[in-house]
Amino acid sequence: MRGVLRAELLKLRKRSAPWVLLTVLVLTQALFGYGSLYAVLQMESEELGYRDEQLRAHLMPSTFVGNALGALAGTGGALALILGALAMGSEFRWGTLKTIVTQGPSRLVLGGGKLIALAVALSAFTMISFLVAFGCSMVIAALEGMPVVLPSAGTVVAGLGAGWLLMSVWGSLGFLLATALRGTGLAVGLGLVYQLVIESLLVTAVPWPVRTGEAFRAALIGTNAGALGRHFGVLAGHGFLDAPAVQAAAVLGAYLTVFVLLAVLLLRRCDVL
Amino acid sequence: MESKNQTITIETRALTKRFGETVAVAGLDLEVRRGEVYGLLGPNGAGKTTTLRMLLGLVRPTAGTATVLGRPPGDGEGLAQLGALVEEPAFYPYLSGRDNLRVLARYCGVSATRVDEALCTVELSDRGGSKLKSYSLGMRQRLGVAAALLKNPQLLILDEPTRGLDPKGMAEMRTLIRAVGRGARTVLLCSHLLGEVEQVCDRVGVIDKGRMVRQAPVEELRAGGRLVVEAEPLEAAERVCREFPGVSDVEVVGGKLELSLDGDRAGDLNAALQEAGVRVRELRRLQRSLESVFLELTEEGG
Ligand SMILES: Nc1ncnc2c1ncn2[C@@H]1O[C@H](COP(=O)(O)OP(=O)(O)OP(=O)(O)O)[C@@H](O)[C@H]1O
Ligand SMILES: [Mg+2]
Numbered sequence: 001m002r003g004v005l006r007a008e009l010l011k012l013r014k015r016s017a018p019w020v021l022l023t024v025l026v027l028t029q030a031l032f033g034y035g036s037l038y039a040v041l042q043m044e045s046e047e048l049g050y051r052d053e054q055l056r057a058h059l060m061p062s063t064f065v066g067n068a069l070g071a072l073a074g075t076g077g078a079l080a081l082i083l084g085a086l087a088m089g090s091e092f093r094w095g096t097l098k099t100i101v102t103q104g105p106s107r108l109v110l111g112g113g114k115l116i117a118l119a120v121a122l123s124a125f126t127m128i129s130f131l132v133a134f135g136c137s138m139v140i141a142a143l144e145g146m147p148v149v150l151p152s153a154g155t156v157v158a159g160l161g162a163g164w165l166l167m168s169v170w171g172s173l174g175f176l177l178a179t180a181l182r183g184t185g186l187a188v189g190l191g192l193v194y195q196l197v198i199e200s201l202l203v204t205a206v207p208w209p210v211r212t213g214e215a216f217r218a219a220l221i222g223t224n225a226g227a228l229g230r231h232f233g234v235l236a237g238h239g240f241l242d243a244p245a246v247q248a249a250a251v252l253g254a255y256l257t258v259f260v261l262l263a264v265l266l267l268r269r270c271d272v273l
Numbered sequence: 274m275e276s277k278n279q280t281i282t283i284e285t286r287a288l289t290k291r292f293g294e295t296v297a298v299a300g301l302d303l304e305v306r307r308g309e310v311y312g313l314l315g316p317n318g319a320g321k322t323t324t325l326r327m328l329l330g331l332v333r334p335t336a337g338t339a340t341v342l343g344r345p346p347g348d349g350e351g352l353a354q355l356g357a358l359v360e361e362p363a364f365y366p367y368l369s370g371r372d373n374l375r376v377l378a379r380y381c382g383v384s385a386t387r388v389d390e391a392l393c394t395v396e397l398s399d400r401g402g403s404k405l406k407s408y409s410l411g412m413r414q415r416l417g418v419a420a421a422l423l424k425n426p427q428l429l430i431l432d433e434p435t436r437g438l439d440p441k442g443m444a445e446m447r448t449l450i451r452a453v454g455r456g457a458r459t460v461l462l463c464s465h466l467l468g469e470v471e472q473v474c475d476r477v478g479v480i481d482k483g484r485m486v487r488q489a490p491v492e493e494l495r496a497g498g499r500l501v502v503e504a505e506p507l508e509a510a511e512r513v514c515r516e517f518p519g520v521s522d523v524e525v526v527g528g529k530l531e532l533s534l535d536g537d538r539a540g541d542l543n544a545a546l547q548e549a550g551v552r553v554r555e556l557r558r559l560q561r562s563l564e565s566v567f568l569e570l571t572e573e574g575g
Contacts, residue, residue: 007379015367095363099420102329102359103380104352272331 004105004113005120008087012121017086021079022125026132029071034059034136038143058235061137062149065159066233068133072163073225073234076129077170080122081191084174087118088263089184098272111264115175119164122171126163130156159232162249166225169252170195172259173221179266195222217241221255224248281340282307282428282459283328288337289483290323297323299483300337305461310454312474312491313463320483321463325359325432328461342428353381356426358434362417364405370416371401374423381424391419395449410437414446422453429453429460435469447473479570486570492537500539502530502546503555510551517542531559 012018037059045051057063091097100110141148151159173194177187199222208216217223223241226234227248241248283305290298298320305311315321326332328339330347344351364373374388392401395415400408408416414437421429434450435443450473454460464470470477471491478488487494499522504510511530514520519535520542534542539556546553 003379003382007376010372010376010379011365011368014372015365094365095361096365098329098331098359099363099377100380101331101347102352102355102357103377104349104382104424105380106349271333273326 001109001113004109005116008114008117012117018083018121021083025076025079025129028075029129029132030136033067033071038140059137059140061141062151063233064133064137065151065155068130069159069163069229069232070234072129073166073229076167078192078195080167080171081174081195082188084118084171085178085184085187085191087114088175089178089187092182093184101272107268111267115260118171119168122167123164126160126167162228165252169221169255172256176259176263179263224251280307283341285339286337288339289335290327291335296483301485303478307459308457309475310460310473312470312477314470314477315480316465319480322360322432325430329357354426355428356421356424357430358417358421359432362413366406369402369404370397373405374420377420378423383424387423391422394422395419411442414438427458432463499531499559500534501557501559504546504551504553509549510546513546513549517545
């Protein structure tokens with residue numbers, strides 16, 4: 001297992017795709033999570049003569065965990081899905097699966113090693129996203145001349161765990177789709193359509209009977225990711241779910257387990273051509 | 274039983290693989306002995322690659338059994354002692370040749386020092402640092418063999434390793450295969466080139482439409498080849514040949530004699546001709562095309 005993990009990490013590290021995805025995450029977070037909101041804040045005070053104190057508070061170091069989780073639940077999840085699909089799909093596309101399967105590790109170990117490497121990469125994404133949020137909020141606090149109040153260490157650690165969990169759920173979905181569809185393109189496409197379109201249509205566009213609607217809200221990935229984030233101060237969105245953090249985390253954990261098990265099972269059974 | 278397991282490296286019994294309607298391999302019985310270089314010979318679509326895939330555990334047989342190095346196909350312990358190149362070599366295009374091998378070395382748990390040794394064996398050391406994308410077909414093929422050699426395996430499985438190589442590259446590859454096949458290492462080589470198999474292999478299995486048509490040592494197949502004799506005077510030569518033991522089917526074709534000769538006795542025939550005062554201008558074995566071997570073998574099979 002250790003050898004497989006080291007091989008997978010070497011492959012991820014040397015590949016440009018993960019770095020491109022990470023760059024996109026950092027840039028969107030800095031630009032939209034902080035930059036553009038700070039610009040709005042400036043505009044309000046210059047043109048309208050007042051300041052949205054809630055918005056300003058959202059940009060301060062005390063709430064950087066919630067801000068980072070907001071970015072991870074949105075863009076981050078999409079990027080994680082792409083990374084997960086690439087980690088497996090490319091092996092089919094390049095035909096390298098046969099090369100590594102004949103090296104000797106069992107399919108179980110191979111799938112496990114790949115998924116752990118993906119989880120390691122996604123934890124790095126999560127930590128970097130937190131660092132970016134922290135850095136941006138410190139800069140804004142300095143610009144605003146506000147005192148620096150930091151969240152408690154417990155909040156930061158719990159937040160990192162929440163961020164990693166929701167990134168991993170999307171990442172493992174990408175991995176599963178790539179294994180099932182034996183490639184990258186369709187897996188990424190369908191995964192993103194599900195994540196960005198279908199989930200939100202399910203909770204907002206279908207006139208379900210109230211109780212069915214509630215059940216969907218309680219069961220989808222995006223709504224649970226949102227519910228988890230809200231406990232760290234992420235602003236509530238459309239069609240939100242109001243669930244305890246533990247419940248949301250448990251639902252996400254269940255998704256992660258199912259995706260991982262299905263992916264490994266498929267990998268074990270598939271013919272390698 | 275014990276000793277048999279030690280001498281048989283690969284054994285299949287009624288190995289069968291169906292893809293929907295297509296029967297790729299139909300009840301194949303294959304036996305590869307320890308230490309030999311075995312050639313699996315067959316035309317396109319005969320089922321060679323599919324057989325290798327089953328031996329490596331890449332695809333599941335529909336029916337039948339196989340044992341590789343005394344283990345079921347795809348078993349970790351078996352795979353740890355074999356190296357394989359199936360169809361075209363597949364590597365990570367964004368990594369250098371050396372990094373590709375480093376990755377594979379980690380998968381199979383061999384020391385990273387093997388990487389440079391393997392690169393050296395296939396003479397790729399000076400290009401090891403270039404990205405795989407920049408490799409020519411022949412370089413990829415050689416890297417594929419290097420990857421198969423990484424584990425210093427007891428058994429080497431190679432699927433058309435000279436595919437896409439120029440004549441010089443082909444000759445080098447054959448020399449390499451002969452070299453790595455020396456000693457206790459077993460090599461299973463697939464090809465549709467009779468010449469290649471003749472030059473490299475000890476024993477050959479001919480398969481067609483997924484069935485084993487004939488399994489024999491190379492000399493035996495070769496011995497079936499006709500001899501061409503160009504000599505003066507022709508009548509005297511023909512008489513000597515007809516009287517020579519083991520000669521049959523003598524024909525005169527375009528002023529030359531064509532005949533079949535049992536065993537490896539062309540030298541003796543030459544001596545007999547000289548003794549009878551016949552001047553021998555040429556005595557050579559007709560290179561039998563794969564086609565003719567096939568026609569013969571399938572006719573034999575009924
Ligand atoms: N994945 C597959 N799906 C359907 N049919 C297949 C598949 N793989 C192989 N076949 C069929 O099985 C038969 C044997 O194919 P195989 O690749 O084993 O032949 P081969 O002897 O390696 O030929 P070649 O010399 O062209 O490489 C062919 O008829 C082929 O079409
Ligand atoms: Mg083939």
